[in-house]
Amino acid sequence: MLGRQGVLGAPFGHRQTEGLVEVLGVHPHEVVRGGNLHRGDAPQLWRVLRIPPGEAARPEARSRPKEQRRTIWPHGDTHAEVLSPPERPSHAALTLTAELPIPLPEERTMKIFIDTADIDEIRDAAAMGLVDGVTTNPSLIAKTGRPQKEVTLEICEIVDGPISAEVLATDYEGMVREGRELASWHRNIVVKIPLIAEGLKAVQTLSQEGIKTNVTLCFSPTQALLAAKSGATYISPFLGRVDDISGEGMELLEQILAIYRNYDIKTEVLAASIRHPLHVVQAMLLGADVATLPHKVILQLLKHPLTDIGLQKFLQDAAKTPKP
Numbered sequence: 597m598l599g600r601q602g603v604l605g606a607p608f609g610h611r612q613t614e615g616l617v618e619v620l621g622v623h624p625h626e627v628v629r630g631g632n633l634h635r636g637d638a639p640q641l642w643r644v645l646r647i648p649p650g651e652a653a654r655p656e657a658r659s660r661p662k663e664q665r666r667t668i669w670p671h672g673d674t675h676a677e678v679l680s681p682p683e684r685p686s687h688a689a690l691t692l693t694a695e696l697p698i699p700l701p702e703e704r705t706m707k708i709f710i711d712t713a714d715i716d717e718i719r720d721a722a723a724m725g726l727v728d729g730v731t732t733n734p735s736l737i738a739k740t741g742r743p744q745k746e747v748t749l750e751i752c753e754i755v756d757g758p759i760s761a762e763v764l765a766t767d768y769e770g771m772v773r774e775g776r777e778l779a780s781w782h783r784n785i786v787v788k789i790p791l792i793a794e795g796l797k798a799v800q801t802l803s804q805e806g807i808k809t810n811v812t813l814c815f816s817p818t819q820a821l822l823a824a825k826s827g828a829t830y831i832s833p834f835l836g837r838v839d840d841i842s843g844e845g846m847e848l849l850e851q852i853l854a855i856y857r858n859y860d861i862k863t864e865v866l867a868a869s870i871r872h873p874l875h876v877v878q879a880m881l882l883g884a885d886v887a888t889l890p891h892k893v894i895l896q897l898l899k900h901p902l903t904d905i906g907l908q909k910f911l912q913d914a915a916k917t918p919k920p
């Protein structure tokens with residue numbers, strides 16, 4: 597999940613309160629999550645919600661124990677929710693939410709990566725402004741018939757975003773060595789590591805060194821949990837390959853997203869092995885952070901027969917219009 601930080605400076609009651617708030621894109625209605633704010637010595641956990649205009653703020657069911665109940669105070673279309681409720685509502689809460697950073701639109705947008713090493717495909721999709729990043733793997737690199745470094749660096753010239761490059765070693769030392777080497781090629785390179793025990797050790801080491809990782813070949817929620825614990829920047833559940841063996845790729849994605857949300861895990865969920873437009877729609881509905889799409893699927897998303905028929909008719913009619 598994406599995060600950014602904002603500094604709060606707001607009156608709380610009659611006192612000045614300052615605190616650092618971590619801002620996360622957690623859920624469409626849950627755009628800002630407060631960190632610990634301090635009112636005197638009493639820390640409070642704040643969550644700020646943005647609720648669509650017209651929809652009323654709903655306090656949680658009264659059947660819950662009072663100490664667990666959440667209180668929501670409306671303020672325009674922004675609401676403050678206190679998770680560890682103070683003794684009594686304070687108007688200062690409203691002032692506070694008004695001064696929170698406004699969530700950036702991109703924090704609520706699923707990022708699109710292109711899943712290819714084909715330079716023409718990347719250029720084509722990038723020219724439409726559709727590519728936030730690129731994922732490659734050894735099979736995709738092999739298709740180009742060129743060395744990994746040469747292709748990867750050319751991709752980095754085209755797309756200014758995360759570019760996943762995969763290690764080939766399968767032992768800890770080899771993966772760390774290769775990971776450091778890959779990361780040294782370009783600041784945007786994300787080291788792709790297979791989800792095996794040695795891989796998680798490598799992820800742990802590389803993430804401690806500030807090197808971004810994309811843990812690949814994920815096929816279970818437990819694997820995803822472990823990858824996150826090891827410090828993965830991205831986890832790549834392979835939806836299509838689960839479907840290929842009569843499994844439910846989307847169920848896997850849903851479970852990973854639920855687990856990560858339950859524990860505020862920051863590892864981004866990258867829906868991979870996407871085979872058709874419905875995969876994309878479902879991944880968007882579930883709230884995946886990223887979907888990596890083959891060029892063919894990007895074109896399928898774009899295509900609509902009524903667009904083509906409509907355009908053809910407009911052009912035919914335009915041809916009948918007298919020229920000045």
Ligand code: E4P
Pocket residue numbers: 711731732733812832834836837868869870888
């Ligand atoms: C992801 O990073 C992989 O490169 C890719 O999505 C695998 O897709 P496939 O199962 O269609 O090969």
